[in-house]
Amino acid sequence: MAGQQRPSDRGFFNNLFSRPKYVTVHPRRVNSQTPPSGAGEAEPARTQPPLPGTPTGLETSAPVRLPLTPAREVPDGLWVKCGACGQILYTKDLAKNLYVCYRCQAHLHIPARDRCQQLLDHGLEEEFAAELTGSDPLQFPGYREKLEQAQEKTGLREAALIGRGHLDGLPVALGVLDFSFMGGSMGWAVGEKISCLFDRARELRLPVILFSAGGGGARMQEGVVSLMQMATTTQAVARFSQAGLLYISVLTDPTMGGVYASFASLGDILLAEPGARIGFTGPRVIEQTIRQKLPPGFQTAEFVLKNGMIDAIVDRREMKETLARLLRFHMRPAQRGDQVVQGSV
């Protein structure tokens, strides 16, 4: 086909994923265009024009909110369609590439169990609070059925999977929220599991690594009960932190609302996956409130990095290595074992 574009040139997801690799620690210039300040409040000090000649890759107008859950193309699940670039992908290859689209590099949603397998040397060696399951404190209309459907679909009891294992030989406590379970939202059971993760890790004196994904934040169907879990999880993190232990929070797509505004924000180190949506209020609500289009790239990992809200963006395929490095930075020389360089005193 003449003039055929590579998938990455199509402007899907504003080309946020079009670069082959993400640099682990350096803030990226590309895509870091500051949105024009809106809502009638001029903020000259905060608004920097993009550097001249900087390719922004953002010429495609409004922020694209495509689902990052790979869509099933055929019933047997052999092939899936990338939610970002629309390419048909071979499931096995996609899984091998850690659910990063091998055409456009979009970081697609990854099931919680796969995430554990991918990060831990022997998978979850012990699952904490495995018996905890969702409940319906308000008897909210239709909620029971939704919970059951989610359990059936994901094989999980709730949106959080917590436990311990070894990452590159280092003992860690790991928590993973699964987007495919009711959007990774936090109800009572998820909040209880997150709190339990920090409590157990404090007892065992393990560092915590937590991958959050919560599209809706606190789960609406549990009303004020889920709101309270923002307080209890925050307090569990605070107690854990007071014990002098390390918490690395990894924000994955999407980390919004009450999940972002509680435990997910309170890591000693905040990392994010490329292109992850991160923010407090959902984009639709903001658009309806301020009655204007949101700037491209709004509430992405790149946006919060530029605004100083996270430490680094890390490609999923470099995540394990990066986490291991960070864990070792927080160990005494004797604990680091063979990593100690001779004569480095």
Added chain:
Amino acid sequence: MSRAVFDWERPLVELESRIAELQAFSQERGIDLSGEIATLEERAARLREETYRNLTAWQRVQIARHPGRPTALDYISLMMEDFMELHGDRAFRDDPAIVGGIGLLAGRPVTVIGTQKGRDTKENLARNFGLPHPEGYRKAMRLAEQAAKFHRPVITLVDIVGAYPGIEAEERGQGLTIAESIRTFSLLPTPVICAITGEAGSGGALAIGVGDRILMMEYAWHSVISPEGCASILWKDARQAAAAAEALRLTAAECLKLGVVDEVLPEPLGGAHRDPRTAASTLKQALVRALSDLDGIPVETLVQQRLERYRRDRSAGWQRHSSEAGL
């Protein structure tokens, strides 16, 4: 004083004004209508009971939003002998949607922090409709820590539908700041009493809604999201807000049952806006009582108990609720 009238209380308001007319008429003409007036007043009393005793959740939400409902600064001026407002987050700007300062409550120095709505359009624009930006929460944290340094109790007055949903708020870290604020109030080494005076929606309310005692006014609501927000997200129809208000169980009585608040403070029949002075006096008495309850508890114990309170709430409160419902 705003005289906004809800549709569902119109029959009562009309009856009340008819009684007033009749009284004026009888006085003017010197005609004795006391029999008729007494009958009407009896009817009004019955109607008043009917109107306000069995309010739906949605009607309560409407009362909580009544434009004449006392704001944080109203309560402060009605309850406190002296008060000086302190401004600014020392980092970006002063957020007019959150007010705070030091004052005397029953002779005792306290720090008060509250969300501040306006009473009319002009004030509301200046106050951003009581919707804070991150700098507002930073101001709240600053004032709370200042209070702790001088062993002053902190009182928060919560009346907020949610944190401001805007571009700048997101740029400046709305979510992260709310998380930090929840943490700050959770660990604050001084007594913290929160009073939900009107609306208390989402993390924006919880950011100044964590403390040792949570009081809630009778017609206030407290939930994870506004009923409109819930209806438009779940059912794609904001007009179903009344149904959502019911489903969310956001009334003071429900919150008490769920173990989320400690005490519900009765309001003048029909809402605090009908008699702000009485409402403020009820609130003041409850605050003074709560402060004296917390007196003399060492701060370490206080913080410990505060943290345990949230653990207890989540395991006990709603389970009690569920079992009552036969779950």
